[in-house]
Amino acid sequence: AQSVTQLGSHVSVSEGALVLLRCNYSSSVPPYLFWYVQYPNQGLQLLLKYTTGATLVKGINGFEAEFKKSETSFHLTKPSAHMSDAAEYFCAVSEGSGNTPLVFGKGTRLSVIA
Amino acid sequence: DTAVSQTPKYLVTQMGNDKSIKCEQNLGHDTMYWYKQDSKKFLKIMFSYNNKELIINETVPNRFSPKSPDKAHLNLHINSLELGDSAVYFCASSQRAATDTQYFGPGTRLTVL
Numbered sequence: 001a002q003s004v005t006q007l008g009s010h011v012s013v014s015e016g017a018l019v020l021l022r023c024n025y026s027s028s029v030p031p032y033l034f035w036y037v038q039y040p041n042q043g044l045q046l047l048l049k050y051t052t053g054a055t056l057v058k059g060i061n062g063f064e065a066e067f068k069k070s071e072t073s074f075h076l077t078k079p080s081a082h083m084s085d086a087a088e089y090f091c092a093v094s095e096g097s098g099n100t101p102l103v104f105g106k107g108t109r110l111s112v113i114a
Numbered sequence: 115d116t117a118v119s120q121t122p123k124y125l126v127t128q129m130g131n132d133k134s135i136k137c138e139q140n141l142g143h144d145t146m147y148w149y150k151q152d153s154k155k156f157l158k159i160m161f162s163y164n165n166k167e168l169i170i171n172e173t174v175p176n177r178f179s180p181k182s183p184d185k186a187h188l189n190l191h192i193n194s195l196e197l198g199d200s201a202v203y204f205c206a207s208s209q210r211a212a213t214d215t216q217y218f219g220p221g222t223r224l225t226v227l
Binding site: 032034036043044045046049051090096101102103104107 | 156213215217
């Protein structure tokens, strides 16, 4: 069964600094990988996803993630943090079958310090 | 135009009561989901329906019963509410499978006293 590990339940960065949120996955088949963001008191929205093809995926709000099969990783980065990036970030994996659920990591709370 | 809507947004009730949460999506998607998010923000799938048919039923107490009257609606009924049911419940939808982007509703915060 697939699983996701997000390293660090809380990451704090200064405004303008690099954002790096780590995600490692376990999957028995080529995975579909997702990053979702949850702003306070809201539902989740998709930042970006990897299905097949190019391993560097660009998403909304300047975020990107790179699928590294050899490291089973899908880390999320943004070159320069903005105050509005403060939120909870979830990495998720799906094994591609219609009847297998999307499995989420435990989330990483990103704080941005002025 | 809200893509995935849930009602109510907040629900406060006593232990032992029965309550329902409603979800509607206007995206024309075939698949809908219910998730539970606990106080530590951990998000877990509860149920998934595809074209009104139950396709995912995780280990959830049978006090929880989903109902899909049509593919645009997926309601969640909870019998005999317990303290441990307090959480935020999210409805979501996707075009077809879990590999497609899921669109989430705003959540329903359930508090059981």
